[in-house]
Amino acid sequence: MLKYAIIAILSVLGLLPDPPAMAQSAGTYAITNVTVVPMDRERHLPDQTVVVRDGRIAAMGPAASTPVPDGATRIEGRGRYLMPGLAEMHAHVPPQADQAQWTEDVLFLYAANGITFARSMLGAPHHLALRERAARGEIVSPRIYTSGPSLNGNSVATPADGRRMVAEQKAAGYDFLKIHPGLDRARYDAIAEAARTAGIPFGGHVPVDVGLARALEVRQATVDHLDDFVTALLPEGAAPAGPGGFFGIYHAGAVDAARIPALAQRIRAAGVWNVPTESLIHHVLLASPTTEELLARPETAYVPPPMRAQWVQARNSQQAQPAYDAATAQRFTELRGRVIRALHDAGAGLLLGSDAPQIFQVPGFSIHHELRVLVAAGLTPYQALATGTRNVAVFLGEEGQAGTVAAGQRADLILLEADPLADVANVRRRAGVMVNGRWLAEAQIRARLAEIAARYRS
Numbered sequence: 001m002l003k004y005a006i007i008a009i010l011s012v013l014g015l016l017p018d019p020p021a022m023a024q025s026a027g028t029y030a031i032t033n034v035t036v037v038p039m040d041r042e043r044h045l046p047d048q049t050v051v052v053r054d055g056r057i058a059a060m061g062p063a064a065s066t067p068v069p070d071g072a073t074r075i076e077g078r079g080r081y082l083m084p085g086l087a088e089m090h091a092h093v094p095p096q097a098d099q100a101q102w103t104e105d106v107l108f109l110y111a112a113n114g115i116t117f118a119r120s121m122l123g124a125p126h127h128l129a130l131r132e133r134a135a136r137g138e139i140v141s142p143r144i145y146t147s148g149p150s151l152n153g154n155s156v157a158t159p160a161d162g163r164r165m166v167a168e169q170k171a172a173g174y175d176f177l178k179i180h181p182g183l184d185r186a187r188y189d190a191i192a193e194a195a196r197t198a199g200i201p202f203g204g205h206v207p208v209d210v211g212l213a214r215a216l217e218v219r220q221a222t223v224d225h226l227d228d229f230v231t232a233l234l235p236e237g238a239a240p241a242g243p244g245g246f247f248g249i250y251h252a253g254a255v256d257a258a259r260i261p262a263l264a265q266r267i268r269a270a271g272v273w274n275v276p277t278e279s280l281i282h283h284v285l286l287a288s289p290t291t292e293e294l295l296a297r298p299e300t301a302y303v304p305p306p307m308r309a310q311w312v313q314a315r316n317s318q319q320a321q322p323a324y325d326a327a328t329a330q331r332f333t334e335l336r337g338r339v340i341r342a343l344h345d346a347g348a349g350l351l352l353g354s355d356a357p358q359i360f361q362v363p364g365f366s367i368h369h370e371l372r373v374l375v376a377a378g379l380t381p382y383q384a385l386a387t388g389t390r391n392v393a394v395f396l397g398e399e400g401q402a403g404t405v406a407a408g409q410r411a412d413l414i415l416l417e418a419d420p421l422a423d424v425a426n427v428r429r430r431a432g433v434m435v436n437g438r439w440l441a442e443a444q445i446r447a448r449l450a451e452i453a454a455r456y457r458s
């Protein structure tokens with residue numbers, strides 16, 4: 001009796017390993033007779049057998065000539081499509097150390113949606129241990145690549161402070177540094193210089209006092225949310241008038257759109273990558289879908305009711321601003337769509353990220369919305385999927401290791417019932433996900449999703 005009480009307590013605290021059904025370790029699998037969408041270029045490889053062993057793709061070739069190893073778990077691939085796992089390049093892992101259950105739920109929601117790599121944008125000390133637990137397969141989670149705690153106008157008091165924090169975060173083992181608003185030029189420059197010396201990338205926002213031009217000069221690794229693009233596109237010499245609102249929405253009407261291609265070229269030349277998080281902008285600012293329609297989406301069931309309430313409040317407060325109207329929001333997202341398309345056309349780096357779990361961005365599920373809006377901006381399904389697969393490998397310097405489906409690559413894969421190159425919506429039609437060499441069949445995924453929904457029933 002006591003034993004069960006202890007197990008129940010540990011389980012509530014999130015201190016137990018996954019239940020046995022989910023605790024399948026990385027083993028040997030063969031996905032047979034599958035159409036591979038390798039994402040090295042736009043093509044299909046029909047009737048392949050893909051052998052996975054200990055977290056890597058051990059072999060891949062025509063089914064007729066690729067043997068299934070003895071003892072391998074067979075996964076039926078006939079009529080199905082196998083693509084690389086996706087990255088969420090603007091992910092959040094709950095920063096609070098005392099929210100173990102919600103944290104594991106968030107990581108599962110990512111993995112359940114085929115996200116096998118999460119660039120975590122607001123690091124906390126306990127995330128370093130979480131990163132190792134994920135790598136060892138102790139939790140169902142994407143591979144975690146984490147920033148340190150936020151560098152912003154409040155957390156960094158002086159340039160010397162900035163230099164000290166860069167050195168500390170590098171020494172602690174964080175993967176990169178997160179830039180937030182509020183840094184003046186002196187503190188930002190000190191951080192950029194220290195980061196270059198320490199060999200740690202920095203990315204995120206573009207502080208107002210810094211500006212996009214300076215961020216390009218010092219080669220900020222990523223500009224997220226298309227931050228400061230509106231200001232950078234104002235006519236030469238024009239000063240922004242009045243408050244800009246959410247990512248510059250209220251200055252967007254003054255933009256000289258003819259400047260977009262040249263700006264995109266400068267970004268490409270600087271080698272700076274872009275994580276638009278465009279579905280976040282849509283979900284916060286656009287009048288349609290309505291708040292009620294967003295709340296009615298089935299995926300909303302997977303987040304705690306207080307978080308849903310915060311989302312409603314945050315969206316309402318943006319749309320209640322005196323300068324807000326639906327047509328302005330519509331024009332703003334159209335402008336951003338043109339910028340995304342121009343970045344793509346210029347060959348500037350685009351990465352897939354949706355800023356979950358910010359406002360109406362349900363972890364994992366929001367990546368499907370991000371793919372949809374990238375296609376709406378003018379990318380093909382292949383180009384949109386590349387932002388979350390092969391582009392990520394290029395960004396990380398992991399070509400040949402991750403981001404495509406080929407022998408020798410990490411076994412981070414999504415098995416689909418329909419062709420993702422025909423329609424990105426088909427990425428929702430999962431048969432299962434292979435995350436870090438561990439197979440999650442769709443039935444297992446649905447069972448655990450149901451548990452999560454039950455936990456957060458309002």
Ligand SMILES: [Zn+2]
Nearest residue numbers: 090092121355
């Ligand atoms: Zn964020």
